[in-house]
Amino acid sequence: MAQQPYPAFGVPPANSAWVPTSVQPNNAPQVFIPPQPAPVQAGDPSTSFQGSFGAGAAPLFTGIAGDVLRHQGETYLQRGKLYVSRIGFLSGGIIHYHFSVTPAYVRTKLLMLFAPFLKNWTFVRSPEHIAGGHRYLPPRQDINAPDLYIPLMALWTYCMLVGIGLLARGGFRPEAMYNAVSSALGSWLCQTLLLKGVLWVLGVGGTAPLLELGAYSGYTWVWACATLLATLSNSRMGYHVVWVYSSFASALFLVRTMRRVILQESRTYNPDSKTHNYFLLGLALLQFPLMAWLGRLPRNLQKS
Numbered sequence: 001m002a003q004q005p006y007p008a009f010g011v012p013p014a015n016s017a018w019v020p021t022s023v024q025p026n027n028a029p030q031v032f033i034p035p036q037p038a039p040v041q042a043g044d045p046s047t048s049f050q051g052s053f054g055a056g057a058a059p060l061f062t063g064i065a066g067d068v069l070r071h072q073g074e075t076y077l078q079r080g081k082l083y084v085s086r087i088g089f090l091s092g093g094i095i096h097y098h099f100s101v102t103p104a105y106v107r108t109k110l111l112m113l114f115a116p117f118l119k120n121w122t123f124v125r126s127p128e129h130i131a132g133g134h135r136y137l138p139p140r141q142d143i144n145a146p147d148l149y150i151p152l153m154a155l156w157t158y159c160m161l162v163g164i165g166l167l168a169r170g171g172f173r174p175e176a177m178y179n180a181v182s183s184a185l186g187s188w189l190c191q192t193l194l195l196k197g198v199l200w201v202l203g204v205g206g207t208a209p210l211l212e213l214g215a216y217s218g219y220t221w222v223w224a225c226a227t228l229l230a231t232l233s234n235s236r237m238g239y240h241v242v243w244v245y246s247s248f249a250s251a252l253f254l255v256r257t258m259r260r261v262i263l264q265e266s267r268t269y270n271p272d273s274k275t276h277n278y279f280l281l282g283l284a285l286l287q288f289p290l291m292a293w294l295g296r297l298p299r300n301l302q303k304s
Contacts, residue, residue, distance in 0.1 A: 126146055161225060161229065169297070188218060251283070
């Protein structure tokens with residue numbers, strides 16, 4: 001007998017052997033479990049660079065070629081570290097040394113610069129004995145140590161005074177400030193190279209680093225600010241008094257400092273030689289025209 005189809009959602013006859021069952025949908029989330037990589041043996045050179053370059057780069061660093069590349073990379077790295085350590089004037093330690101100042105140091109240093117004859121300044125730096133030699137104490141611990149904080153602040157003040165003077169006289173222009181800053185930096189560099197050249201002529205060129213000589217010559221901006229202030233005061237007598245005093249103070253400070261550098265910090269120089277006296281005298285006389293040039297405003301912008 002043919003089987004009669006059951007109506008949808010109907011009830012089967014009583015004599016039927018069919019037992020309805022309910023099928024529940026499988027709503028369980030499917031979790032993907034990635035395959036585990038094969039264990040890597042320690043010391044295997046073929047897998048040392050997989051973490052950085054991927055599995056495809058492993059054959060490039062295997063065997064003798066990989067050893068050569070690793071050796072060359074370590075060699076270049078060591079050379080780079082050595083080169084950076086030899087750049088003294090750019091290293092963090094040297095820069096930190098010349099900016100290690102305190103308010104008490106700044107006040108005492110300014111007093112020494114403006115009144116070098118007020119008391120018996122020694123101008124002798126204090127050494128600190130370390131293993132294998134000695135080194136000089138930083139400015140915060142030694143008033144005679146050179147620093148770059150005061151020269152840079154004095155240079156910034158000088159440029160501001162130039163701008164104020166040009167503005168007060170109706171001749172302020174941006175290119176005028178650019179020329180003032182360029183001339184100031186150029187004169188600072190020339191005086192630093194002059195000090196270095198004097199030491200080389202005397203045979204003690206390696207006595208003082210170039211950065212320290214730049215700090216010594218940078219103190220000129222302290223006296224230049226005073227001379228420029230006298231110029232802005234429109235008092236001819238006051239200008240000449242300040243100009244002579246500032247030039248004399250600058251000459252006295254530089255002569256005493258350079259004499260200490262030549263005679264005390266150099267161990268190969270002959271103290272009986274009189275050549276250094278002529279160079280020091282020329283350096284002292286140079287301060288007078290230099291201070292007169294720094295203590296003026298641009299001629300073509302001055303008020304007639």
